[in-house]
Amino acid sequence: MSLFWRIFSMNAAVLVVAAVLLLGPWVTVSSPVVLREALVVIAGVLCMLVANGLLLRVGLAPLQRLSRAMASADLLRPGGRPEVTGHGEVAELIETFNTMLERLETERATSSARVVSAQEAERHRVARELHDEVGQTLTAVLLQLKRLADTAPDELRDGLRTAQETTRDSLDEIRRIARRLRPGVLDDLGLVSALRALLDEFAAPGITVRHHFGPGLPPLGHEAELAVYRVAQEGLTNAVRHADASRIELWLRRAADGDAELVEVVELVIEDDGHGLRGADEGFGMRGMRERALLVGARFLVESGAGRAKSTDGAGGTDGRDGTGGADGTGGTTVRLLVPVERESR
Known part of the structure; x- marks a missing residue:
């Protein structure tokens, strides 16, 4: 039975019970309406509303659980699935959501694998260029500074030694970065x-x-x-x-x-x-x-x-x-x- 016909049947059952009570000998309404009869009608309407609310709550409970599952779904925490409860369209809706969630988790895992693979490849390329290009350039600069410091006048030698140490520290830092990028x-x-x-x-x-x-x-x-x-x-x-x-x-x-x-x-x-x-x-x-x-x-x-x-x-x-x-x-x-x-x- 579809959700529409389930709700319709529940409301119809409440109305039929109310009509039977009004047509039967149990409840009578006179004209003008007396206070006792008015109280009976009001009590009957309240009972109808309460019964209708309880029936709707029972019928729509699976949808509420599905709504909470949809709000808490996280593709980084896979595996959580709402339990398939209810009948007809409600059960089909929950099964459809579980299928969609499984497909999204699979697609995210596939795309994440591609992203991580591309990221590692890019890290490897950057690390290689840092080591081969920048590292070799700094090594050449370091050797030139050493040669100049050995032959420079005394007033320039201290400055060249400082530049040499700075270049050596930069070379060490480049190597550390390259190791972190690609161990x-x-x-x-x-x-x-x-x-x-x-x-x-x-x-x-x-x-x-x-x-x-x-x-x-x-x-x-x-x-x-x-x-x-x-x-x-x-x-x-x-x-x-x-x-x-x-x-x-x-x-x-x-x-x-x-x-x-x-x-x-x-x-x-x-x-x-x-x-x-x-x-x-x-x-x-x-x-x-x-x-x-x-x-x-x-x-x-x-x-x-x-x-x-x-x-x-x-x-x-x-x-x-x-x-x-x-x-x-x-x-x-x-x-x-x-x-x-x-x-x-x-």
């Missing part, structure tokens, strides 16, 4: 060595950076390793630049995830003692980490202070653990990435 150590020495080198870059006075690499880490695919590295890079950047953290700890270990289909995972954890998210909306960096997690079928969780972890995975669930960021349990941020092992190592 060659990740391709040459693996994920653990790449993370160690990344942590060394964020070590600075006033910031304590520690790492804990678990034994027996299983091999991951290239895309998964790159996702782990980029999430670590973005998490460390957020902790240093935005959270004003003084202590950062990183774990990479083999773990078990009972909420996922594949129990065995490689877990990346980045914990800092900064001021936490403080209710701020997610920026491009956080959304980029979620997209990278989705591309490799991983779960991404963010915990701030004593709040409950929020996750992004195929089921759209949470891991049920309380946040542990911050030394006193009230601040800091903890980022977790759980990469399934079997899916990547087949």
